[in-house]
Amino acid sequence: MNTELLERVRERLAGEGREAALAHGLLAVQLPRDALLDTVRVLKESFGFDLFLDVTAVDWPEREARFDVVFHFYSTRDHVRVRLKTAVTEVDPEVDSLVPLYGSAAFMERECHDMYGIRFRGNADLRPILLYEGFEGHPLRKDYPKDREQPLVRYRE
Amino acid sequence: MNPGHEKTGAFEYLTTRKDELVGWARKFSIFPYPFVTACCAMEFMSVSSTMYDTDRFGAALPRFSPRQSDLMMVVGTITHKQAPILKKVYEQMCEPKWVMAFGVCATSGGFYQNYAALQGIDRIIPVDVYIPGCPPRPESVIDGIMQLQDKIANARHPIVNEKF
Numbered sequence: 001m002n003t004e005l006l007e008r009v010r011e012r013l014a015g016e017g018r019e020a021a022l023a024h025g026l027l028a029v030q031l032p033r034d035a036l037l038d039t040v041r042v043l044k045e046s047f048g049f050d051l052f053l054d055v056t057a058v059d060w061p062e063r064e065a066r067f068d069v070v071f072h073f074y075s076t077r078d079h080v081r082v083r084l085k086t087a088v089t090e091v092d093p094e095v096d097s098l099v100p101l102y103g104s105a106a107f108m109e110r111e112c113h114d115m116y117g118i119r120f121r122g123n124a125d126l127r128p129i130l131l132y133e134g135f136e137g138h139p140l141r142k143d144y145p146k147d148r149e150q151p152l153v154r155y156r157e
Numbered sequence: 158m159n160p161g162h163e164k165t166g167a168f169e170y171l172t173t174r175k176d177e178l179v180g181w182a183r184k185f186s187i188f189p190y191p192f193v194t195a196c197c198a199m200e201f202m203s204v205s206s207t208m209y210d211t212d213r214f215g216a217a218l219p220r221f222s223p224r225q226s227d228l229m230m231v232v233g234t235i236t237h238k239q240a241p242i243l244k245k246v247y248e249q250m251c252e253p254k255w256v257m258a259f260g261v262c263a264t265s266g267g268f269y270q271n272y273a274a275l276q277g278i279d280r281i282i283p284v285d286v287y288i289p290g291c292p293p294r295p296e297s298v299i300d301g302i303m304q305l306q307d308k309i310a311n312a313r314h315p316i317v318n319e320k321f
Contacts, residue, residue, distance in 0.1 A: 131273075132238045139272035148272060153240045155280045 005078050009047050013039060028083040036086055037096040040071070044101055049073040049082060052102035055109055057116040059142045066090040069118055071098070088118065097122035115140040179314035183227075183253065184306040185215035190226035190250070192243060195233025197260040197292040204295035214302050223249040228305070234262040235275045247282045255285040255309070257301060260293050267291060 006027045014020040019030045031039055043049040053072035060066055065087035073082045086095060097120035098105040109120040110129040117138040120126065128135060132152065137144055191201055204211060211217040220226040223246050235243055247256070258278055261267040264287045266276035278284060285308060288301040 144272070146272075147270070149237065149276070150272070151237050151240065151275070151280075153237075153244050153281045156283070 003080075005047065005075070006080055006082070009043070009082060012042065012046075026081045026083060028085065030085045030087075033086045033088060033095055036071075036084065037098070037101075039084065040073070040098055040101055043073055043082060043084075047075065048077050049075045051076055052098065052104055052108070053081070055098070055105065055112050057112055057118050057140075059116065059140070061142050063087075064089065067093055067116060067118060069095050069112070093117055094119040094121055096120070099123050114138070117141065175316075176312070176314045177310070180310040180312060183314065184309040187214070187216035187228045187255075187302070187305070187309075188218055188220045188226040189216055189228045189230050189257075190221070190223055190246075191219050191230050191232055192246060193230075193232045194235060194239065195262060197232045197262065200290075200292040200295065200298070201230065201232045201259065204298045209295045209299060211299070211302065214299070214306060216302050223247075224251060226250060227253060228255050228257060230257045230259050231263040231278050232259040234267065234269055235278050236273045237275055238273070240275050240281055243278065244281050253314070255305060256282055257286045257288065257305065258284045259288050259298065259301075261289060261291045264289065 003022065003025065006022050006025075010020045010022055010027055010029075013029050013031070018032075021028045029039075051074040053074050055069065055071050058068040058070060060068065067088050067090070068085050069088060071084040073084070074080070088095060093116070095118065097109060099109070099120075099122060105120075106123060106125060107129060109118075109123050110126055112118050113120065113123075113126045114128050114131045114135075115138055127133075131139075134152070135150055137148075191198075193201060203209065205217070205219065216228065223229070227250065229247060229250060231243065247254075256278070258264045262269065262274075263278050264284075266274045268291075270276070275281070286301045286305045288297050290297050293301075
C-alpha cells in the first residue's frame with residue numbers, strides 16, 4: 001500500500017488541529033463541518049482521489065452532535081482510501097453536497113438522505129431513491145421502530 | 158329375421174362431472190408467469206431446465222405477459238415499493254388464475270424482517286401454493302406444482318365466472 005501518500009495527506013489535513021489516524025491502509029480524518037468541501041477539493045485536485053466511494057452516517061443517539069457523516073474516497077492511481085468524518089446535530093443535520101466535485105455524489109447523497117435524514121446543501125434532487133414517496137421517518141436511525149411497516153398496498157382481509 | 162337378435166345402438170357413452178372434465182384439462186395446461194425479483198430465480202432456472210422437465214406437468218412454457226398466463230410464480234423478495242406492481246400484474250391476469258409463493262421470501266419475507274420487505278405476498282394477493290426453502294430445491298417446486306394440480310383437479314370450474 002502507498003502509505004507514503006497517506007502520510008502526506010495526513011500532514012496536509014492535520015495541520016489545523018484535526019484528528020487524523022492512519023491504520024490498515026486507510027486514513028481517517030475528523031474535521032469540522034464547514035471545512036468539508038474545501039478538504040474534499042484538496043483531496044481530489046492535489047492528491048488524485050478521483051473516486052468517491054460512499055457517503056453514509058452513523059447515529060449516536062446519546063451524543064449532542066448526534067450524527068457522524070462519513071465519506072470514503074479512493075485513488076485509482078495509488079490504490080489508497082481516505083475516510084472523512086464530520087459531526088452534525090439532530091436539529092441541523094446538514095452538510096455541503098459534493099455534487100460540484102463528484103457526479104456520483106448526487107445518487108449516494110439521496111440514499112443517505114433517505115436512511116438518516118442528512119440534508120446535503122447544494123444537491124437539488126433529494127427525492128427518495130431506495131424508499132418511496134410518502135415514507136415517514138428515517139429507517140436507519142436507531143430510534144426508528146424495527147417492526148414498523150409502511151405498506152403502499154392495503155392488506156387483504 | 159329373428160326379432161330376438163335385434164342389435165342395440167352402436168352409440169356408447171360415459172358420464173362424468175363437468176368440473177372434473179374441465180379440471181383434468183386445466184391441470185395439465187398451466188402457463189406460468191415468472192414474477193422474478195431475487196436469487197430464487199436461480200432455482201427457477203434450474204427447475205425450468207431439461208433436467209427436471211416440468212413439461213411432464215404441462216407447466217413448462219413461461220409466458221411473459223400476465224394476459225397469457227394462469228399461474229403466477231412469485232420468485233424472490235417483494236418490497237413494499239414493489240408491492241403495488243405485483244398487485245397490478247396479478248389483477249391483469251385472466252381467470253382462472255393461481256399464485257405460487259416460491260421460497261421463503263415470497264412466503265413470509267424470509268430473513269428480511271425490516272422496514273422494506275413485505276412479510277409475505279399473501280398479505281396483498283391470494284396464494285394457492287407455498288413452497289418452502291431458501292432457495293427451494295427443484296424437487297420442492299415440482300411437489301408444489303403437483304399439489305396445485307390436485308387443487309385444480311378437485312376445484313369447481315364454473316362456466317360463467319361467478320366473481321363478476
